[in-house]
Amino acid sequence: MNGGSEGLDLSSIRLIGTAVTPAVMVSACGIVATGLDNQIARMTTRMREMLREARQLPEGHSRRVLLGQEVAILDRRHAILARAIALAYTALLSFVVTSLLYLTKRQLDIPEALPVMSFSLGVLLLGAVALLALASLRLSRLAIRLEREELFGAQGPPPEA
Numbered sequence: 001m002n003g004g005s006e007g008l009d010l011s012s013i014r015l016i017g018t019a020v021t022p023a024v025m026v027s028a029c030g031i032v033a034t035g036l037d038n039q040i041a042r043m044t045t046r047m048r049e050m051l052r053e054a055r056q057l058p059e060g061h062s063r064r065v066l067l068g069q070e071v072a073i074l075d076r077r078h079a080i081l082a083r084a085i086a087l088a089y090t091a092l093l094s095f096v097v098t099s100l101l102y103l104t105k106r107q108l109d110i111p112e113a114l115p116v117m118s119f120s121l122g123v124l125l126l127g128a129v130a131l132l133a134l135a136s137l138r139l140s141r142l143a144i145r146l147e148r149e150e151l152f153g154a155q156g157p158p159p160e161a
Helices: 010-056 062-103 113-152
Strands: none
Touching: 010 062, 010 113, 062 113
């Protein structure tokens, strides 16, 4: 051993590393939640703009039908992303619990499986967040297609690569 590592308990270093990994995931969850929150806020603003536009159009105007369809899509996207943000915060809590379990492992008799299960739950929840975000993107494409069809007709110009 070299002079710098004398007196170091390698199990303590491993324990710190094990406890820090979930803490990094907490930060990642916070970033994901912030991104989702920003998307939700932009959707809410866009929905209000579309509703304002629809109210100003005369009854029976074709644009009102399109705006109604897009508002319905935004409402579905909003619900999906609201679920996603709830799952992101639940994952964040799961990673916090994992860190706490590892940090108190020496003081309490905590089975090794418990923090592993807590960490795994957080990872699964983040996977669910990703799936919900993909579902939201699919709906976003649907709304864009509706706008494109209104502007250019059913065929429309081919999208640029």
